[in-house]
Every structure is written in C-alpha cells, then in structure tokens.
Amino acid sequence: MSATTEEVDPFEAFDKAMGMDDCRDPYPEFAALRARGGVVEAPPMGDAAAGMAGEAKTFIAVSYEAVSEILRDGKTFSSGAYRESMGVVMGPNILVMDEPEHGRYRRLIQQAFGKKALAVWEEELVHPVIHRLVDAFADRGTADLVPELTFPFPVYVIAGMLGLPDEDLPWFHRKAVDLISVAIDPMRGIRGSQQLGEYLTPIIEERRKNPGNDLISVLATGELDGQALDNDHVLGFLRLLLPAGAETTARSSASLIFGLLSDRAQWEALADDRGLMIQAIEEGLRWEVPLTGIGRLCVEDTEVEGTKIPAGSHIQVLIGSANRDEKRWDDADRFDLHRPPRQHMSFAFGPHRCLGMHLARMETKVCLDALLDRLPNLRLDPAAEDVHISGRGFRSPRSLPVLFG
Numbered sequence: 001m002s003a004t005t006e007e008v009d010p011f012e013a014f015d016k017a018m019g020m021d022d023c024r025d026p027y028p029e030f031a032a033l034r035a036r037g038g039v040v041e042a043p044p045m046g047d048a049a050a051g052m053a054g055e056a057k058t059f060i061a062v063s064y065e066a067v068s069e070i071l072r073d074g075k076t077f078s079s080g081a082y083r084e085s086m087g088v089v090m091g092p093n094i095l096v097m098d099e100p101e102h103g104r105y106r107r108l109i110q111q112a113f114g115k116k117a118l119a120v121w122e123e124e125l126v127h128p129v130i131h132r133l134v135d136a137f138a139d140r141g142t143a144d145l146v147p148e149l150t151f152p153f154p155v156y157v158i159a160g161m162l163g164l165p166d167e168d169l170p171w172f173h174r175k176a177v178d179l180i181s182v183a184i185d186p187m188r189g190i191r192g193s194q195q196l197g198e199y200l201t202p203i204i205e206e207r208r209k210n211p212g213n214d215l216i217s218v219l220a221t222g223e224l225d226g227q228a229l230d231n232d233h234v235l236g237f238l239r240l241l242l243p244a245g246a247e248t249t250a251r252s253s254a255s256l257i258f259g260l261l262s263d264r265a266q267w268e269a270l271a272d273d274r275g276l277m278i279q280a281i282e283e284g285l286r287w288e289v290p291l292t293g294i295g296r297l298c299v300e301d302t303e304v305e306g307t308k309i310p311a312g313s314h315i316q317v318l319i320g321s322a323n324r325d326e327k328r329w330d331d332a333d334r335f336d337l338h339r340p341p342r343q344h345m346s347f348a349f350g351p352h353r354c355l356g357m358h359l360a361r362m363e364t365k366v367c368l369d370a371l372l373d374r375l376p377n378l379r380l381d382p383a384a385e386d387v388h389i390s391g392r393g394f395r396s397p398r399s400l401p402v403l404f405g
C-alpha cells in the first residue's frame, strides 16, 4: 500500500483538472454572470458533451438568493444529479439520495458529527494530531504549511475517527482522490472504488462483531427500521466521508491562513483577540470556498428569480458566486475578518447542508490556535515567489512557505 507504487500522481492530476494551473481568479466571470441574472442558461455544450447530456439544458445559479432557494428545495432540485458520477464510484450514500430516504440514512450518523461527540474527538484525536504535525517543523523556523500541515491534517482526523491504522493513510488518501476524479478519469474512479471496497469490507465485518467508538463501528452496527445496514450502504458512507471531509477542510484552512498572512494586520488582530476566531473562520469560508460549485437536477418545471427552468435541466449551483454576491456583502471580494458574520453558502443549505460543518470549523480553530500558540511571528516567506490561491472547481493555495521565530 505504498503511496509510491502508482505511476500517476492523483493529486497533481486532480489539481490540474480543477484548473489550479491556469485559473487564478474565476470571480470576475462569476460577477459577469450575476450581472445577467440570478440564474442564467449555460451556452450549449459541444457535440460530444451534448450527446452525453441528451436534450437537457444546463442552468447556472449564481446569486445568493437563487442558490439558497434551489438548495432549500430538495424536492424540485434533486441530488440525483450525482447518481451517474459520485453514485457510481461511492455506492449508495446520502449525497446522492433525496427525501425521505436521505433523511433516514443521514439521521443514522448525524449524532456522530454533533457538537457533543466532537468535544470528545477534539480532545482525544484532533489536538494530538495537530501537535504531532507541528512538532515535526516547530524547531526549524521555516515550513511549507500546505504539505506539512493543512493537507495531511484532516486526513489524519477522519481516518482516526474511522479507526484506521496510520500507515494506511497515504494510500487511503490517494484512493479518495481517485474517487472524486471520476469525471476526468472514470476508470481511475472505478478502480479506486473497488480497491477501497476490498480494503474496507473485512474491517466492517470485524467491527460488526467487535464494535468500538469509531465511525465504522457506528455504521456497521447501525439499523434502519430494525434492519442492520448492509455492507454496500456502510461502504457508500465510508467512500463519501474521506473526500468530503479531507479535500474541503484542507483547502479552506490553507486559504484562510493565506488570507490572514497576506494582510499582517488581520493576522495580528486575531493574535491579539482570539474572540475573533469564529468570524475569521466564517469569513475565510465565505471569501474562498474550497469547492466553488455543486450540482442538482431539476425534476419539475419551475421558475427561480424570473428564469424558467424546465424539468430535466441540470443546475450548476455556484456557491462560490453566491458568497461574493454584491447585493449581500459590501466589497465582497475582500477578505475582512472584522465583517459581521452572515449565513454563507460554503456548507450548502437545506437538507444536504454539510454534515461535517462543525467538525470542519473545530479543526480549523484547532489548527489556527496551534499556529498562533507555537509559531511566534509567523509570516509568509518574503523570498517565496507569487504565493496565491488558484483553481476553478476546487480552490486553495498549492503551497504556503512561511518563516517564524
């Protein structure tokens, strides 16, 4: 299970496909779409893509109002949009389900992500993980915070919550990225899905017999209407959790650190007053969402913000655009931790609102506290060239070279 036995680097390939090489700033394009309306019809696709999508139209939801209206209404806007992509590689899971099935499965695991359960994970898992990572470079006076901290941190956390051995983590992380690469490389996605199934099935069976406090045990012993959850459904959840929890949190915390360190006055304001922590985290999420868009399928004729949407249309729900809506935020392109927090769309909204949002916020807080407590005078390395956030679908800085002490 070595991370070096495979020929292609899935992280590189995925970042490239997400526009991290060539898309530094999609926000002017999002603003131009908002100037045309809350929901705009996408231009027809090329021949090959049109063949795949059949006659269906595609709309792009870009204003805060349109995005929240669509996400709130899971009946008209189905998550079945993912069945042919994520559904194929992950198996049955809550991301691709609609009500009432979605709510029944979500309730099974919701408690494990509630604030009470998280207080225990914070003490027993998240603190030790962050300090172990910081220990590795704290004496050096220099580090690249992406590979050394923000990238591995949420992977160790979610794998710890699943009760998986540390030595399997690099492999497990690569497989998670293989899964979400399904749209750019279907065979890679399908192979990753099978490999994860082979790896996890014996673990599920063992935990069913000897359950512990971990999430695999919660799922393996879970029951719906008196019936134990079958392996396919347990696997579906597990194949969802790592990409959902790692890719997003790693990117959002790196972008937040970049936002704070690129404007030292804001970093110092937070260092002087940790009471600003919650609003710094919310502002970071609003300003640079790690995942700019999600998908829905319109299942009945409807109208949103004056645009008629026929049944069968695909909807790109641009949460990254909603978060920069000038009608809701003044100077929305600016990162400003003094901004009073308002609901943003980074965790989506409605029935599929992110299950891991409290975990993500807690991890980000623990990470920032560790930086503030342990790395005095933390600053971007002035010798580093052109550190910046990039990406169209997923966004974050690729590296964060820093000095401290």
Ligand code: HEM
Binding pocket: 079, 094, 095, 096, 106, 158, 240, 241, 242, 244, 245, 246, 248, 249, 252, 290, 291, 294, 295, 345, 346, 347, 348, 351, 352, 353, 354, 355, 356, 357, 359, 360
């Ligand atoms: C900053 C970090 C995060 C962001 C921005 C984020 C964002 C999102 C978004 C936008 C959705 C809705 C997807 C859709 O409906 O199409 C979602 C759902 C979900 N997220 Fe997160 N997420 C984050 C962290 C996490 C973490 C740490 C976990 C758990 C380990 C997690 C688990 C999930 C799950 C299971 C769902 C599916 C919920 C459902 O369909 O009911 N997320 N997340």
